[in-house]
Amino acid sequence: MSTSVRQIRACSLTPLLRPLAAAAMIFAMAQAAHAEAPMLKNQPGFYRTMVGDIEVTALSDGTNHLPAGKLLKGISKEDLDKRLQAAFVTDPVETSVNAFLVNTGKKLILIDTGAGGVLDADSGHLLTSLKAAGYRPDQVDEVYLTHLHPDHEAGLMHKGKRVFPKATVRADKKDADYWLNPANKAKASAINQEFFEVAEKSLKPYIAAGKFRPFDGDGELQPGVSSVANYGHTPGHNAYLVSSKGQRLLIVGDMIHVAAVQFPQPDVTIGFDTDEHEAMGDRRKAFDAVADAQELIAGAHLSFPGIGHIVKDGSGYRWVPINYALAR
Structure with missing residues (x-):
């Protein structure tokens, strides 16, 4: 009352x-x-929207504290500080780790799996969000990875077992060939060697079960869902395009890490880029296409739910988050 x-x-x-x-x-x-005592955590997190007849659910895996000053390249410390202050964030930047569940009506497809607990306690919450959204891990038919970095694929495995027992895992062949090659691991830096090890462990149970099927570049993987090559960040870094009834949503992985900086200054790269010039070019190409078509884009490291529009603004871009609406 x-x-x-x-x-x-x-x-x-x-x-x-x-x-x-x-x-x-x-x-x-x-x-x-x-x-009514205050609650200190914002978990679980999910947000549903429709792309034509296809349901897309953004799932929060939590956040990661990214040391922008140490990792971003092509920007002065003074400019970086100004950009971060203008966006009311501090360094290290608390960055969302998002995954996206695509329900075509015939297939349940998970795009990226979060960090699976390999980073810190602020991430690794994907399954909590998945279950809160009304789904179970054993319902997932396919998992599409944007690339084989830990915060995108470590959620595949827990204690040596498949988290998604029914699912076939798919990633670009170029990324699989790179990260699963012992010769590349031997030549890698110490931090990148950890990336190789996590990729090996995460995919091992799926490979053993015959549940890992790489693809090659652009192409339709399921009706309404296609791979879009965005090489540069890693050798086989991919985005995924969801299309239905004339509506489109491009889901990207590490095309952008710090929105406050890389939207207005898209030529700023990050130390994790395998080929920073290719990553820079692909970012502009993808952002131009989405902005010109006024279509939706979703990002793994954009503030949750990470879905919105891009508008051209001078030599850079401006981010416009999706307007909140109840799913109907």
Whole structure:
């Protein structure tokens, strides 16, 4: 019962009972205030939208604290500080880790799997969000990886077992050939060697079960869902295009890490890029196409739910998050 209703009813009581009713109302309000203790975590997180007849659910795996000053290249410290301050964020930047569940009506496809607990306690919450959204891991038919970096594929495996037992895992052959090659691992830096190890462990149970099927470049993987090559960040980095009834949503992985910087200055790269010039060129190419067509784009590291539009703005771009709407 609301406070206003209680007040109305109290006014209609006899003068003798009014003090008792008022005391009861004050006591109830005090108890309610005491019960509503603040909650410190924003998990689980999911957001549903439709692309034509295809349901897309953004799933939060949590966040990762990214040291922008150490990793971003092509921007001065002064300019970086100004960009971050203007966006009301600090360095390290708390960056969303998002995955996307695509329900075509015939197939349930998960795009990326989050960090699976290999980063810190702020990430690795994908399964909590998946279950809150009304789905179970054993319902997922296919998993499409944007690339084989830990915060995108480590959620595939837990204690040596497949988290998605029914699913076939797919990734670009160029990325698989690179990250699963022992010769490349031997030549890699210390931090990249960890990336190789996580990729090997995450995919091992799927490879053993015959559930890993790489693809080659652009192409339709399921009706309404296609791969789009965005090489540069890694040798086989991919995006995925969801299309239905004339509507389109491009789901990207690490095309962008720090929105406050890389939208207005898209030539800023990150130390994890395998080929920074190719990554820079692919970012502009993809952003131009999405902006010109006024279509939706979703990003693994854009603030959750990470879905919105891109608008050209001078030599860069401006991010316009999707307008919140209830799924119908």
